[in-house]
Amino acid sequence: MLAWKPRRKKREEPGGSLEEAGKMGTSAEEGHEGEENKEPLLVVQGVERSFDVGSQKLRVLKGIDLKLYPQQLIMLKGRSGSGKTTLMNLMGGLDTPSQGQILFRGQPFHEWDDDKRTSVRRKDIGFIFQAYALMPLLSAYENVELSMRMAGIPRSEWKARVTSCLELVGLGKRMHHRPSEMSGGEQQRVAIAKAIAHKPSLLLADEPTAELDSQMAAQVMAVFREIVATEKISICMTTHDTTIMEVADHVYEMVDGVFAQG
Numbered sequence: 308m309l310a311w312k313p314r315r316k317k318r319e320e321p322g323g324s325l326e327e328a329g330k331m332g333t334s335a336e337e338g339h340e341g342e343e344n345k346e347p348l349l350v351v352q353g354v355e356r357s358f359d360v361g362s363q364k365l366r367v368l369k370g371i372d373l374k375l376y377p378q379q380l381i382m383l384k385g386r387s388g389s390g391k392t393t394l395m396n397l398m399g400g401l402d403t404p405s406q407g408q409i410l411f412r413g414q415p416f417h418e419w420d421d422d423k424r425t426s427v428r429r430k431d432i433g434f435i436f437q438a439y440a441l442m443p444l445l446s447a448y449e450n451v452e453l454s455m456r457m458a459g460i461p462r463s464e465w466k467a468r469v470t471s472c473l474e475l476v477g478l479g480k481r482m483h484h485r486p487s488e489m490s491g492g493e494q495q496r497v498a499i500a501k502a503i504a505h506k507p508s509l510l511l512a513d514e515p516t517a518e519l520d521s522q523m524a525a526q527v528m529a530v531f532r533e534i535v536a537t538e539k540i541s542i543c544m545t546t547h548d549t550t551i552m553e554v555a556d557h558v559y560e561m562v563d564g565v566f567a568q569g
């Protein structure tokens with residue numbers, strides 16, 4: 308197994324053990340330390356979401372409360388269909404609640420129209436949603452560059468930022484490879500670089516380790532802990548994988564549209 312080299316030094320391969328991932332950046336305890344003095348980045352308060360399905364109302368979320376603090380990594384777990392993706396869509400402003408509030412940096416996300424939410428999303432939120440979401444004909448470098456272009460970052464900043472993001476995820480030497488020339492874990496790390504290139508404060512990741520073996524999943528989690536520490540990002544991710552949950556500052560279990568008391 309490859310060893311995790313000291314933080315801030317250039318490296319080509321993140322460590323592959325969860326013990327190492329846990330040591331990166333803040334530990335679970337440190338993640339909560341001083342929380343009371345910090346403003347939450349995101350507050351979800353009494354959130355409900357129902358969908359009209361034919362003549363029926365399907366109540367998917369039935370009263371969710373959570374606070375996500377700066378530099379915290381939280382996980383949502385729960386059975387398929389329990390509402391995890393629905394909640395993440397609301398947290399990212401892709402959807403609005405039927406009831407309740409979502410405050411992003413103290414601003415009422417739930418009251419804003421699509422355009423206003425989209426502009427906040429482009430600037431301040433990164434997503435890792437479908438399998439890898441990479442453009443297959445573009446190199447890793449071009450994929451990350453594309454997301455900076457989409458976020459409206461000045462061209463003069465692209466090169467340095469793309470390079471530093473790819474180095475951060477351990478792919479400094481593989482920048483000019485296309486996704487098809489990379490392993491699943493490497494592709495997922497390109498997706499992380501792409502999602503953080505515009506310096507968001509929130510990263511939302513839906514099952515980011517689902518397609519990966521345990522060592523690659525551990526590498527992705529190590530990269531997550533590293534970006535929480537160095538990029539000052541907060542992460543909310545969904546997972547079914549119990550083996551990676553120790554890396555989280557907090558794990559919420561969703562059962563039938565509410566959080567189980569844990």
Ligand SMILES: Nc1ncnc2c1ncn2[C@@H]1O[C@H](COP(=O)(O)OP(=O)(O)OP(=O)(O)O)[C@@H](O)[C@H]1O
Pocket residue numbers: 358359360365367385386387388389390391392393394
């Ligand atoms: N737009 C929609 N219209 C109708 N029903 C929906 C819609 N979006 C989600 N649902 C339903 O809400 C429930 C929760 O779905 P969701 O995708 O949030 O679950 P999940 O916990 O993320 O599941 P998985 O782990 O399989 O991804 C499901 O029954 C789903 O069919």
